Amino acid sequence: MSNAISINGLTKQYGKKVVLDNLSFSVEKGEIFGLLGANGAGKTTTLECIEGLRKYDVGKIDVFGSVGVQLQSSTLPENITAWEAFKLFCLWNNIEEDDSLFNRFFSLDLKGKQYGKMSTGQKRRLHLILALITDPEIIFLDEPTAGLDVEGRVSLHSELLKLKKQGKTIVIASHDMAEIESLCDHIVILKSSKIVFDGTPSELTSNFLNDINIYIKAEEQISDFSIKKSKYQGFSKNYHVFKTTTLDDALLEILKIFKEKKNKIADIRIEHETLEKRFIEIASQEEN
Amino acid sequence: MKPFLYNILIQWKLDLRNKNILLTYYVIPLVFYGFMGAIFTNINPASKETLIQSMIVFNVSMGAFLGMPAQLVDLYSSDIKKAYRVGGIPIWSNAVITFISAMIHLLITSLIIYSTSHILFDSTIPVNTFIFFIALMLFIATSLGVGTILGLFAKDPSKIAVFSQIIFLPSIMLSGIMFPASLLPNAFEKIGYIYPATWGFKNMVSSEFLLGWISPLIVVFSITILVNTLRLIKLKNID
Structure with a gap:
Protein backbone atom coordinates (compact mmCIF):
# COMPACT_ATOMS: atom_id res chain seq x y z
CA MET A 1 0.00 0.00 0.00
CA SER A 2 1.38 3.48 -0.82
CA ASN A 3 1.79 6.33 1.58
CA ALA A 4 -0.70 9.14 1.96
CA ILE A 5 1.60 11.07 4.27
CA SER A 6 5.30 10.74 4.86
CA ILE A 7 7.15 12.59 7.63
CA ASN A 8 10.91 12.52 7.95
CA GLY A 9 12.87 14.18 10.74
CA LEU A 10 10.20 16.76 11.53
CA THR A 11 11.58 19.21 14.07
CA LYS A 12 10.15 22.45 15.36
CA GLN A 13 11.38 24.79 18.04
CA TYR A 14 9.88 27.84 19.71
CA GLY A 15 13.00 29.71 20.78
CA LYS A 16 15.04 27.14 22.68
CA LYS A 17 12.08 24.88 23.42
CA VAL A 18 11.87 21.87 21.14
CA VAL A 19 8.19 21.10 20.53
CA LEU A 20 8.68 18.42 17.84
CA ASP A 21 11.87 16.40 18.05
CA ASN A 22 12.92 14.59 14.88
CA LEU A 23 9.59 12.89 14.20
CA SER A 24 9.46 10.31 11.40
CA PHE A 25 6.42 8.25 10.50
CA SER A 26 4.18 7.52 7.58
CA VAL A 27 0.46 7.09 7.08
CA GLU A 28 -0.72 4.60 4.49
CA LYS A 29 -3.49 5.39 2.05
CA GLY A 30 -6.90 4.24 3.22
CA GLU A 31 -6.01 3.74 6.87
CA ILE A 32 -7.35 5.45 9.95
CA PHE A 33 -4.32 6.83 11.71
CA GLY A 34 -4.35 8.00 15.32
CA LEU A 35 -2.00 10.52 16.83
CA LEU A 36 -1.97 10.16 20.60
CA GLY A 37 -0.33 12.08 23.36
CA ALA A 38 -0.98 13.97 26.53
CA ASN A 39 -1.65 17.69 26.45
CA GLY A 40 1.42 19.54 25.22
CA ALA A 41 2.96 16.43 23.65
CA GLY A 42 2.88 18.07 20.22
CA LYS A 43 -0.16 16.45 18.56
CA THR A 44 -1.81 19.63 17.34
CA THR A 45 1.52 21.18 16.29
CA THR A 46 2.35 18.03 14.31
CA LEU A 47 -1.04 18.10 12.60
CA GLU A 48 -0.80 21.81 11.86
CA CYS A 49 2.65 21.34 10.29
CA ILE A 50 1.27 18.57 8.07
CA GLU A 51 -1.79 20.67 7.19
CA GLY A 52 0.46 23.56 6.19
CA LEU A 53 -0.82 25.85 8.94
CA ARG A 54 2.48 26.02 10.76
CA LYS A 55 6.08 26.32 9.65
CA TYR A 56 8.67 23.82 10.84
CA ASP A 57 12.42 24.14 11.20
CA VAL A 58 13.85 20.85 9.95
CA GLY A 59 12.52 17.77 8.17
CA LYS A 60 10.39 16.84 5.23
CA ILE A 61 6.63 16.42 4.98
CA ASP A 62 5.03 14.85 1.92
CA VAL A 63 1.25 14.76 1.60
CA PHE A 64 -0.02 12.76 -1.36
CA GLY A 65 -3.58 13.89 -1.98
CA SER A 66 -6.15 16.60 -1.36
CA VAL A 67 -6.77 17.52 2.25
CA GLY A 68 -9.79 18.38 4.40
CA VAL A 69 -9.24 19.69 7.91
CA GLN A 70 -11.36 19.83 11.04
CA LEU A 71 -9.39 21.85 13.56
CA GLN A 72 -9.53 21.43 17.31
CA SER A 73 -9.92 25.14 17.93
CA SER A 74 -12.06 26.18 15.03
CA THR A 75 -14.75 28.78 15.20
CA LEU A 76 -17.03 30.78 12.93
CA PRO A 77 -18.82 34.12 13.29
CA GLU A 78 -21.47 33.82 16.01
CA ASN A 79 -24.33 34.98 13.78
CA ILE A 80 -23.69 32.84 10.72
CA THR A 81 -26.16 30.01 10.18
CA ALA A 82 -25.09 26.45 9.48
CA TRP A 83 -26.36 26.62 5.90
CA GLU A 84 -24.79 30.03 5.21
CA ALA A 85 -21.41 28.74 6.39
CA PHE A 86 -21.81 25.60 4.30
CA LYS A 87 -22.77 27.59 1.20
CA LEU A 88 -19.98 30.14 1.76
CA PHE A 89 -17.31 27.44 2.02
CA CYS A 90 -18.78 25.61 -1.01
CA LEU A 91 -18.72 28.76 -3.15
CA TRP A 92 -15.13 29.67 -2.23
CA ASN A 93 -14.15 26.14 -3.28
CA ASN A 94 -16.17 26.30 -6.54
CA ILE A 95 -18.43 23.47 -5.43
CA GLU A 96 -22.21 23.29 -5.74
CA GLU A 97 -23.80 23.07 -2.31
CA ASP A 98 -25.02 19.53 -1.76
CA ASP A 99 -27.93 18.85 0.62
CA SER A 100 -26.93 15.23 1.04
CA LEU A 101 -23.49 15.93 2.52
CA PHE A 102 -25.04 18.51 4.86
CA ASN A 103 -27.81 16.15 5.87
CA ARG A 104 -25.42 13.30 6.61
CA PHE A 105 -24.13 15.07 9.68
CA PHE A 106 -26.59 17.87 10.34
CA SER A 107 -30.37 17.87 10.34
CA LEU A 108 -31.79 20.03 7.58
CA ASP A 109 -34.17 21.44 10.22
CA LEU A 110 -31.14 23.09 11.80
CA LYS A 111 -30.04 24.83 8.59
CA GLY A 112 -31.01 28.21 9.97
CA LYS A 113 -29.45 27.75 13.41
CA GLN A 114 -26.83 30.36 14.18
CA TYR A 115 -23.32 29.19 15.11
CA GLY A 116 -23.37 30.94 18.49
CA LYS A 117 -26.54 29.08 19.46
CA MET A 118 -25.29 25.62 18.46
CA SER A 119 -24.25 22.97 20.98
CA THR A 120 -20.60 21.90 21.00
CA GLY A 121 -21.55 18.72 19.20
CA GLN A 122 -23.43 20.59 16.48
CA LYS A 123 -20.42 22.87 15.99
CA ARG A 124 -18.07 19.88 15.69
CA ARG A 125 -20.37 18.28 13.14
CA LEU A 126 -20.61 21.50 11.12
CA HIS A 127 -16.81 21.78 11.02
CA LEU A 128 -16.62 18.17 9.89
CA ILE A 129 -19.03 18.95 7.03
CA LEU A 130 -16.89 21.95 6.06
CA ALA A 131 -13.81 19.67 6.05
CA LEU A 132 -15.56 17.24 3.70
CA ILE A 133 -16.87 19.81 1.20
CA THR A 134 -14.07 19.26 -1.30
CA ASP A 135 -14.35 15.47 -1.03
CA PRO A 136 -10.72 15.27 0.12
CA GLU A 137 -8.58 12.14 -0.08
CA ILE A 138 -7.03 12.79 3.34
CA ILE A 139 -9.12 14.00 6.26
CA PHE A 140 -7.57 15.49 9.39
CA LEU A 141 -9.71 15.45 12.51
CA ASP A 142 -8.42 17.04 15.70
CA GLU A 143 -10.42 15.77 18.70
CA PRO A 144 -13.44 14.98 16.49
CA THR A 145 -15.74 13.68 19.22
CA ALA A 146 -14.95 16.26 21.88
CA GLY A 147 -18.27 17.50 23.20
CA LEU A 148 -20.36 14.95 21.34
CA ASP A 149 -23.02 12.91 23.16
CA VAL A 150 -23.03 9.11 22.94
CA GLU A 151 -25.38 9.09 19.96
CA GLY A 152 -23.24 11.68 18.18
CA ARG A 153 -20.07 9.68 18.79
CA VAL A 154 -21.56 6.44 17.52
CA SER A 155 -22.92 8.20 14.46
CA LEU A 156 -19.58 9.92 13.77
CA HIS A 157 -17.64 6.66 14.19
CA SER A 158 -19.96 4.97 11.74
CA GLU A 159 -19.47 7.82 9.24
CA LEU A 160 -15.70 7.62 9.64
CA LEU A 161 -15.76 3.89 8.91
CA LYS A 162 -17.88 4.61 5.81
CA LEU A 163 -15.30 7.18 4.68
CA LYS A 164 -12.55 4.61 5.22
CA LYS A 165 -14.49 2.14 3.05
CA GLN A 166 -14.56 4.80 0.34
CA GLY A 167 -10.75 4.72 0.44
CA LYS A 168 -10.24 7.94 2.39
CA THR A 169 -7.24 8.30 4.66
CA ILE A 170 -8.25 9.63 8.05
CA VAL A 171 -5.87 11.17 10.55
CA ILE A 172 -7.26 11.58 14.05
CA ALA A 173 -5.71 13.31 17.02
CA SER A 174 -7.59 12.33 20.14
CA HIS A 175 -7.46 11.84 23.88
CA ASP A 176 -10.17 9.22 23.68
CA MET A 177 -8.38 5.86 23.88
CA ALA A 178 -11.54 3.82 23.35
CA GLU A 179 -12.18 5.77 20.17
CA ILE A 180 -8.62 5.28 18.94
CA GLU A 181 -8.69 1.58 19.84
CA SER A 182 -11.95 0.94 18.01
CA LEU A 183 -11.23 3.05 14.91
CA CYS A 184 -7.53 3.21 14.19
CA ASP A 185 -5.42 0.84 12.11
CA HIS A 186 -2.20 2.58 13.03
CA ILE A 187 -1.19 4.82 15.91
CA VAL A 188 1.72 6.98 16.90
CA ILE A 189 2.15 8.10 20.48
CA LEU A 190 3.95 11.33 21.23
CA LYS A 191 5.53 12.00 24.56
CA SER A 192 7.54 15.13 25.32
CA SER A 193 7.82 16.01 21.63
CA LYS A 194 9.14 12.56 20.64
CA ILE A 195 7.59 9.40 19.21
CA VAL A 196 7.45 6.70 21.87
CA PHE A 197 5.32 4.22 19.93
CA ASP A 198 4.55 3.61 16.26
CA GLY A 199 2.42 0.59 15.38
CA THR A 200 -1.06 -0.90 15.53
CA PRO A 201 -3.28 -0.70 18.62
CA SER A 202 -3.01 -4.47 19.07
CA GLU A 203 0.77 -4.26 18.90
CA LEU A 204 0.64 -1.67 21.61
CA THR A 205 -1.33 -3.93 23.91
CA SER A 206 0.53 -7.13 22.96
CA ASN A 207 4.11 -6.05 22.32
CA PHE A 208 4.64 -4.90 25.82
CA LEU A 209 3.74 -7.31 28.61
CA ASN A 210 0.45 -8.49 27.09
CA MET B 1 -16.77 36.71 -8.33
CA LYS B 2 -19.81 34.71 -7.16
CA PRO B 3 -18.24 33.68 -3.82
CA PHE B 4 -17.07 37.25 -3.26
CA LEU B 5 -20.56 38.67 -3.85
CA TYR B 6 -22.20 35.98 -1.72
CA ASN B 7 -19.68 36.72 1.01
CA ILE B 8 -20.67 40.41 0.92
CA LEU B 9 -24.33 39.36 1.19
CA ILE B 10 -23.51 37.07 4.14
CA GLN B 11 -21.49 39.83 5.80
CA TRP B 12 -24.48 42.14 5.42
CA LYS B 13 -26.79 39.61 7.02
CA LEU B 14 -24.30 39.06 9.85
CA ASP B 15 -24.05 42.81 10.42
CA LEU B 16 -27.82 43.21 10.58
CA ARG B 17 -28.01 40.39 13.16
CA ASN B 18 -25.34 42.05 15.28
CA LYS B 19 -26.75 44.53 17.82
CA ASN B 20 -23.39 46.24 18.33
CA ILE B 21 -23.06 46.88 14.62
CA LEU B 22 -26.61 48.23 14.38
CA LEU B 23 -25.90 50.52 17.32
CA THR B 24 -22.64 51.93 15.96
CA TYR B 25 -23.66 52.21 12.32
CA TYR B 26 -27.30 53.25 12.66
CA VAL B 27 -28.95 53.75 16.04
CA ILE B 28 -26.46 56.00 17.88
CA PRO B 29 -25.54 58.22 14.86
CA LEU B 30 -29.19 58.69 13.89
CA VAL B 31 -30.37 59.35 17.46
CA PHE B 32 -27.52 61.84 17.86
CA TYR B 33 -28.49 63.41 14.53
CA GLY B 34 -32.10 63.72 15.68
CA PHE B 35 -31.00 65.24 18.97
CA MET B 36 -28.62 67.74 17.37
CA GLY B 37 -31.10 68.60 14.62
CA ALA B 38 -33.99 69.19 17.01
CA ILE B 39 -32.20 70.93 19.87
CA PHE B 40 -28.82 72.26 18.81
CA THR B 41 -30.13 74.05 15.73
CA ASN B 42 -32.58 75.92 17.94
CA ILE B 43 -29.84 76.97 20.34
CA ASN B 44 -27.47 77.89 17.51
CA PRO B 45 -29.36 78.45 14.21
CA ALA B 46 -26.03 78.91 12.38
CA SER B 47 -25.39 75.20 12.89
CA LYS B 48 -28.11 74.47 10.30
CA GLU B 49 -25.61 75.48 7.62
CA THR B 50 -23.33 72.55 8.39
CA LEU B 51 -25.70 70.12 10.13
CA ILE B 52 -25.57 67.57 7.28
CA GLN B 53 -21.77 67.60 7.05
CA SER B 54 -21.14 67.55 10.79
CA MET B 55 -23.60 64.71 11.44
CA ILE B 56 -22.12 62.71 8.57
CA VAL B 57 -18.61 63.19 9.99
CA PHE B 58 -19.89 61.92 13.35
CA ASN B 59 -21.62 58.97 11.71
CA VAL B 60 -18.64 57.97 9.57
CA SER B 61 -16.12 58.39 12.39
CA MET B 62 -18.23 56.29 14.72
CA GLY B 63 -18.71 53.47 12.23
CA ALA B 64 -15.13 53.48 10.96
CA PHE B 65 -13.31 53.80 14.28
CA LEU B 66 -15.66 52.22 16.81
CA GLY B 67 -17.58 49.74 14.65
CA MET B 68 -15.44 48.16 11.99
CA PRO B 69 -12.14 47.58 13.90
CA ALA B 70 -13.93 45.40 16.46
CA GLN B 71 -15.39 43.31 13.61
CA LEU B 72 -11.91 42.78 12.15
CA VAL B 73 -10.41 41.89 15.51
CA ASP B 74 -13.12 39.23 15.87
CA LEU B 75 -12.15 37.79 12.49
CA TYR B 76 -8.37 38.06 12.50
CA SER B 77 -7.46 37.52 16.14
CA SER B 78 -9.59 34.45 16.63
CA ASP B 79 -9.70 30.92 15.30
CA ILE B 80 -12.12 32.10 12.59
CA LYS B 81 -9.00 33.00 10.60
CA LYS B 82 -7.75 29.40 10.87
CA ALA B 83 -11.15 27.96 9.99
CA TYR B 84 -11.36 30.17 6.89
CA ARG B 85 -7.79 29.36 5.89
CA VAL B 86 -8.29 25.59 6.02
CA GLY B 87 -11.67 26.06 4.32
CA GLY B 88 -10.06 27.69 1.28
CA ILE B 89 -11.32 31.23 1.98
CA PRO B 90 -8.59 33.77 1.16
CA ILE B 91 -7.24 35.71 4.12
CA TRP B 92 -7.70 39.10 2.42
CA SER B 93 -11.36 38.52 1.67
CA ASN B 94 -12.62 39.26 5.18
CA ALA B 95 -10.89 42.63 5.38
CA VAL B 96 -12.04 43.68 1.91
CA ILE B 97 -15.60 42.43 2.43
CA THR B 98 -15.89 44.04 5.86
CA PHE B 99 -14.60 47.28 4.31
CA ILE B 100 -17.16 47.18 1.49
CA SER B 101 -19.98 46.19 3.82
CA ALA B 102 -19.10 49.02 6.24
CA MET B 103 -18.90 51.47 3.35
CA ILE B 104 -22.46 50.58 2.31
CA HIS B 105 -23.72 50.96 5.91
CA LEU B 106 -22.09 54.37 6.23
CA LEU B 107 -23.38 55.52 2.86
CA ILE B 108 -26.92 54.52 3.81
CA THR B 109 -26.80 56.46 7.08
CA SER B 110 -25.19 59.41 5.34
CA LEU B 111 -27.93 59.39 2.70
CA ILE B 112 -30.61 59.27 5.41
CA ILE B 113 -29.05 62.34 7.03
CA TYR B 114 -28.61 64.09 3.67
CA SER B 115 -32.14 63.45 2.50
CA THR B 116 -34.03 64.21 5.73
CA SER B 117 -32.05 67.03 7.30
CA HIS B 118 -33.56 69.86 5.23
CA ILE B 119 -37.11 68.53 5.60
CA LEU B 120 -36.88 67.86 9.33
CA PHE B 121 -34.58 70.60 10.54
CA ASP B 122 -34.48 73.14 7.73
CA SER B 123 -30.76 72.62 7.31
CA THR B 124 -28.78 73.92 4.35
CA ILE B 125 -28.31 71.51 1.43
CA PRO B 126 -24.68 71.42 0.16
CA VAL B 127 -24.30 73.79 -2.78
CA ASN B 128 -22.22 71.51 -4.96
CA THR B 129 -23.75 68.02 -4.77
CA PHE B 130 -21.04 66.45 -6.94
CA ILE B 131 -18.16 67.72 -4.81
CA PHE B 132 -20.10 66.82 -1.67
CA PHE B 133 -20.50 63.18 -2.68
CA ILE B 134 -16.95 62.82 -4.00
CA ALA B 135 -15.67 64.22 -0.70
CA LEU B 136 -18.05 61.96 1.22
CA MET B 137 -16.89 58.81 -0.59
CA LEU B 138 -13.24 59.70 -0.14
CA PHE B 139 -13.78 60.53 3.52
CA ILE B 140 -15.58 57.23 4.17
CA ALA B 141 -12.88 55.26 2.34
CA THR B 142 -10.06 57.02 4.23
CA SER B 143 -11.73 56.59 7.61
CA LEU B 144 -12.41 52.91 6.91
CA GLY B 145 -8.79 52.51 5.78
CA VAL B 146 -7.64 53.83 9.17
CA GLY B 147 -10.25 51.62 10.90
CA THR B 148 -8.90 48.62 8.98
CA ILE B 149 -5.38 49.33 10.24
CA LEU B 150 -6.73 49.39 13.80
CA GLY B 151 -8.60 46.12 13.27
CA LEU B 152 -5.77 44.26 11.57
CA PHE B 153 -3.06 45.26 14.03
CA ALA B 154 -4.97 44.91 17.30
CA LYS B 155 -4.83 41.48 18.86
CA ASP B 156 -7.05 42.08 21.83
CA PRO B 157 -10.70 43.25 21.66
CA SER B 158 -10.32 45.21 24.90
CA LYS B 159 -7.31 47.16 23.60
CA ILE B 160 -9.00 48.05 20.35
CA ALA B 161 -11.65 50.02 22.25
CA VAL B 162 -8.95 52.27 23.74
CA PHE B 163 -7.09 52.80 20.45
CA SER B 164 -10.37 53.51 18.65
CA GLN B 165 -11.28 56.19 21.16
CA ILE B 166 -7.87 57.83 20.70
CA ILE B 167 -8.85 58.44 17.08
CA PHE B 168 -12.60 58.88 17.47
CA LEU B 169 -12.76 61.53 20.21
CA PRO B 170 -10.25 63.99 18.67
CA SER B 171 -11.96 63.46 15.31
CA ILE B 172 -15.18 64.76 16.84
CA MET B 173 -13.67 67.47 19.05
CA LEU B 174 -10.99 68.90 16.77
CA SER B 175 -12.49 68.60 13.29
CA GLY B 176 -14.79 71.59 13.59
CA ILE B 177 -18.08 69.72 13.57
CA MET B 178 -19.12 70.67 17.12
CA PHE B 179 -17.80 74.23 16.96
CA PRO B 180 -15.56 76.08 14.50
CA ALA B 181 -11.97 74.82 14.58
CA SER B 182 -10.83 78.45 14.53
CA LEU B 183 -12.10 78.75 18.12
CA LEU B 184 -9.66 76.07 19.25
CA PRO B 185 -6.22 76.93 20.63
CA ASN B 186 -3.70 77.04 17.79
CA ALA B 187 -1.97 73.79 18.84
CA PHE B 188 -5.25 71.86 18.95
CA GLU B 189 -6.31 73.24 15.61
CA LYS B 190 -3.03 71.97 14.12
CA ILE B 191 -3.45 68.56 15.77
CA GLY B 192 -6.90 68.44 14.17
CA TYR B 193 -5.28 68.47 10.74
CA ILE B 194 -3.89 64.98 11.39
CA TYR B 195 -7.39 63.52 11.44
CA PRO B 196 -9.33 62.63 8.27
CA ALA B 197 -12.49 64.00 9.90
CA THR B 198 -11.12 67.56 9.67
CA TRP B 199 -10.49 67.26 5.93
CA GLY B 200 -13.68 65.33 5.32
CA PHE B 201 -15.69 68.09 6.95
CA LYS B 202 -13.84 70.89 5.12
CA ASN B 203 -14.31 69.21 1.73
CA MET B 204 -17.99 68.40 2.24
CA VAL B 205 -18.69 71.99 3.30
CA SER B 206 -16.70 73.43 0.40
CA SER B 207 -18.51 74.47 -2.76
CA GLU B 208 -15.41 74.05 -4.89
CA PHE B 209 -12.75 71.44 -5.47
CA LEU B 210 -9.61 72.44 -3.55
CA LEU B 211 -6.59 70.22 -4.16
CA GLY B 212 -4.96 71.40 -0.93
CA TRP B 213 -7.96 70.13 1.02
CA ILE B 214 -8.64 66.90 -0.87
CA SER B 215 -4.99 65.78 -1.08
CA PRO B 216 -4.61 64.98 2.67
CA LEU B 217 -7.46 62.47 2.32
CA ILE B 218 -5.88 60.96 -0.81
CA VAL B 219 -2.47 60.69 0.89
CA VAL B 220 -3.88 59.08 4.05
CA PHE B 221 -6.06 56.72 2.01
CA SER B 222 -3.03 55.67 -0.08
CA ILE B 223 -0.99 55.03 3.06
CA THR B 224 -3.79 52.92 4.56
CA ILE B 225 -3.95 50.80 1.38
CA LEU B 226 -0.20 50.19 1.54
CA VAL B 227 -0.13 49.41 5.28
CA ASN B 228 -3.19 47.16 5.12
CA THR B 229 -1.85 45.26 2.10
CA LEU B 230 1.46 44.61 3.86
CA ARG B 231 -0.38 43.55 7.00
CA LEU B 232 -2.59 41.12 5.08
CA ILE B 233 0.48 39.62 3.39
CA LYS B 234 2.03 39.11 6.83
CA LEU B 235 -1.18 37.56 8.16
CA LYS B 236 -1.30 35.24 5.15
CA ASN B 237 2.10 33.80 6.01
CA ILE B 238 1.94 30.89 8.39
CA ASP B 239 3.57 31.03 11.84
Missing part, protein backbone atom coordinates in the same frame (compact mmCIF):
# COMPACT_ATOMS: atom_id res chain seq x y z
CA ASP A 211 -1.10 -8.73 30.51
CA ILE A 212 -4.41 -10.49 30.97
CA ASN A 213 -6.18 -10.45 34.30
CA ILE A 214 -8.24 -13.50 35.29
CA TYR A 215 -10.83 -12.99 38.04
CA ILE A 216 -12.32 -16.11 39.65
CA LYS A 217 -15.11 -16.13 42.24
CA ALA A 218 -15.35 -19.39 44.17
CA GLU A 219 -17.21 -20.79 47.19
CA GLU A 220 -14.10 -20.66 49.37
CA GLN A 221 -11.08 -18.41 49.43
CA ILE A 222 -7.74 -20.07 48.62
CA SER A 223 -4.47 -18.40 49.49
CA ASP A 224 -2.00 -21.10 48.54
CA PHE A 225 -1.48 -21.45 44.81
CA SER A 226 1.29 -23.41 43.21
CA ILE A 227 1.09 -22.17 39.65
CA LYS A 228 3.56 -21.54 36.83
CA LYS A 229 1.47 -20.13 33.99
CA SER A 230 0.17 -17.12 35.87
CA LYS A 231 0.89 -15.03 38.92
CA TYR A 232 -1.54 -14.82 41.83
CA GLN A 233 -2.28 -11.19 42.63
CA GLY A 234 -4.42 -11.72 45.73
CA PHE A 235 -8.05 -11.79 46.75
CA SER A 236 -10.06 -8.70 45.98
CA LYS A 237 -13.81 -8.04 46.21
CA ASN A 238 -14.64 -11.78 46.42
CA TYR A 239 -12.46 -12.60 43.43
CA HIS A 240 -9.14 -14.41 43.16
CA VAL A 241 -7.04 -12.32 40.80
CA PHE A 242 -4.37 -13.79 38.49
CA LYS A 243 -2.17 -12.08 35.95
CA THR A 244 -0.89 -13.90 32.90
CA THR A 245 0.37 -13.48 29.37
CA THR A 246 -0.84 -16.90 28.15
CA LEU A 247 -4.55 -17.14 28.75
CA ASP A 248 -5.28 -20.73 27.67
CA ASP A 249 -2.53 -22.40 29.68
CA ALA A 250 -3.01 -20.24 32.74
CA LEU A 251 -6.76 -20.74 32.84
CA LEU A 252 -6.46 -24.55 32.51
CA GLU A 253 -3.90 -24.62 35.30
CA ILE A 254 -6.00 -22.46 37.63
CA LEU A 255 -9.22 -24.38 36.96
CA LYS A 256 -7.39 -27.65 37.67
CA ILE A 257 -6.39 -26.35 41.12
CA PHE A 258 -9.94 -25.28 41.95
CA LYS A 259 -11.22 -28.71 40.81
CA GLU A 260 -8.61 -30.57 42.85
CA LYS A 261 -9.57 -28.57 45.95
CA LYS A 262 -13.29 -29.19 45.17
CA ASN A 263 -13.87 -25.46 45.37
CA LYS A 264 -16.91 -24.68 43.22
CA ILE A 265 -16.46 -21.75 40.81
CA ALA A 266 -19.28 -19.18 40.78
CA ASP A 267 -17.93 -16.72 38.20
CA ILE A 268 -14.99 -16.13 35.85
CA ARG A 269 -14.03 -12.79 34.34
CA ILE A 270 -11.20 -12.12 31.93
CA GLU A 271 -9.88 -8.62 31.28
CA HIS A 272 -7.35 -7.74 28.63
CA GLU A 273 -5.11 -4.74 28.98
CA THR A 274 -6.68 -1.68 27.47
CA LEU A 275 -5.00 0.82 25.21
CA GLU A 276 -5.72 3.44 27.80
CA LYS A 277 -3.82 1.53 30.48
CA ARG A 278 -0.91 0.97 28.10
CA PHE A 279 -0.90 4.62 27.22
CA ILE A 280 -0.74 5.62 30.88
CA GLU A 281 2.01 3.05 31.42
CA ILE A 282 4.07 4.46 28.56
CA ALA A 283 3.61 7.97 29.82
CA SER A 284 4.71 7.07 33.34
CA GLN A 285 7.64 4.95 32.08
CA GLU A 286 8.96 7.92 30.18
CA GLU A 287 8.55 10.19 33.17
CA ASN A 288 10.34 7.69 35.41
